[in-house]
Amino acid sequence: MAPIDLRSDTVTKPTEAMQEAMRHAELGDDGREGDPTVRKLEALAAQKVGKQAALYLPSGTMANLCSLLTHTGRGAEVLLERTAHIISYENSGISLLGGLFYRPIAGTRGAMDPTALEFAFESGLASKQLAPALVCMETTHNTAGGAVLALEHMASVQRVARAHGAGVHLDGARLFNAAVALGVDASRIAAYADSVCFCVSKGLSAPVGSLLCGSAAFIERARHFRRMLGGAMRQSGIVAAAGIVALECMIERLRDDHANARLLAEGFGQIDASLVDAAGIETNIVRVDISASGRSARQWVSDLAAEGVATSDYGRSQLRFVTHRHIGRVEVEQAVTAVRRVWERAVQPRARAAG
Numbered sequence: 001m002a003p004i005d006l007r008s009d010t011v012t013k014p015t016e017a018m019q020e021a022m023r024h025a026e027l028g029d030d031g032r033e034g035d036p037t038v039r040k041l042e043a044l045a046a047q048k049v050g051k052q053a054a055l056y057l058p059s060g061t062m063a064n065l066c067s068l069l070t071h072t073g074r075g076a077e078v079l080l081e082r083t084a085h086i087i088s089y090e091n092s093g094i095s096l097l098g099g100l101f102y103r104p105i106a107g108t109r110g111a112m113d114p115t116a117l118e119f120a121f122e123s124g125l126a127s128k129q130l131a132p133a134l135v136c137m138e139t140t141h142n143t144a145g146g147a148v149l150a151l152e153h154m155a156s157v158q159r160v161a162r163a164h165g166a167g168v169h170l171d172g173a174r175l176f177n178a179a180v181a182l183g184v185d186a187s188r189i190a191a192y193a194d195s196v197c198f199c200v201s202k203g204l205s206a207p208v209g210s211l212l213c214g215s216a217a218f219i220e221r222a223r224h225f226r227r228m229l230g231g232a233m234r235q236s237g238i239v240a241a242a243g244i245v246a247l248e249c250m251i252e253r254l255r256d257d258h259a260n261a262r263l264l265a266e267g268f269g270q271i272d273a274s275l276v277d278a279a280g281i282e283t284n285i286v287r288v289d290i291s292a293s294g295r296s297a298r299q300w301v302s303d304l305a306a307e308g309v310a311t312s313d314y315g316r317s318q319l320r321f322v323t324h325r326h327i328g329r330v331e332v333e334q335a336v337t338a339v340r341r342v343w344e345r346a347v348q349p350r351a352r353a354a355g
């Protein structure tokens with residue numbers, strides 16, 4: 001039997017409607033005069049997030065890098081919450097390839113501490129007019145377990161950035177999860193940033209691709225950086241076609257993923273309250289703290305694999321479970337049962353020894 005794959009929402013396969021759209025996509029050369037299906041996806045993306053224009057890129061990592069290069073210049077300072085995906089998982093591309101210096105800002109559940117952000121501006125290179133600065137936010141926040149930034153928080157970060165003449169980029173890889181969780185249009189969230197990128201390849205189920213959105217002038221410049229990075233694809237309409245279906249048909253169903261993540265967390269919470277704070281689950285990511293089991297996260301990953309559940313480890317004591325289109329109630333129950341078995345095997349011998 002195929003394992004229940006809860007490692008990430010990136011494992012989602014294209015839907016039937018996507019495969020049909022891909023078969024019939026009208027194609028052109030996106031590195032030359034343009035691909036009509038890509039153009040259509042870009043226009044739809046821009047409209048969805050309330051920006052003038054959009055650019056299709058192969059990945060969220062490249063969309064972030066392309067955006068940061070477009071906003072800044074070598075030696076610029078980028079201020080990010082200290083556990084941001086750009087810092088933790090994008091292999092230092094902004095420093096190695098972009099010549100950018102990043103300053104991690106303390107935060108809670110992915111939200112930067114406004115005082116620390118102010119201080120960074122006052123003490124950094126930007127305050128001495130040595131380098132321009134850019135502030136990046138992330139919602140939903142991956143490392144913070146799918147936490148959604150409050151709109152008031154985003155507004156205050158934007159205010160501070162503007163007061164210091166800095167631009168704002170939003171890493172919205174899961175922007176539509178945030179929009180569904182807040183019950184607002186994605187454009188309401190994107191309004192707090194000059195540029196925003198989001199992925200169609202995650203919970204929205206398209207096979208590849210991310211969109212960078214911003215003003216027409218910004219996207220015009222970003223197009224040159226995309227080429228520099230090798231992201232100008234050719235008949236990319238073939239995959240962009242699936243992205244169009246993702247934006248037209250797959251947003252509302254993210255609600256199901258969020259409900260399943262809550263069920264999963266509640267199930268884990270019934271095994272042991274130390275495992276998870278079910279009330280903190282806002283979207284489709286569930287972080288589980290297995291430190292009370294006495295086993296390492298890596299050991300848990302292999303024990304759960306033996307039970308037919310694929311998950312990922314974060315540090316020594318955390319696991320991450322991500323719900324998506326291929327995970328329904330049945331899979332949630334099976335995953336909870338698997339975690340219960342591994343938990344009992346880990347904890348009972350210790351309880352016997354103690355007794």
Ligand SMILES: Cc1ncc(COP(=O)(O)O)c(C=O)c1O
Binds near residue numbers: 060062173
């Ligand atoms: C918040 C965030 N930003 C960016 C990315 C990068 O996206 P990609 O895997 O398409 O490069 C991810 C991927 O999980 C993410 O979670």
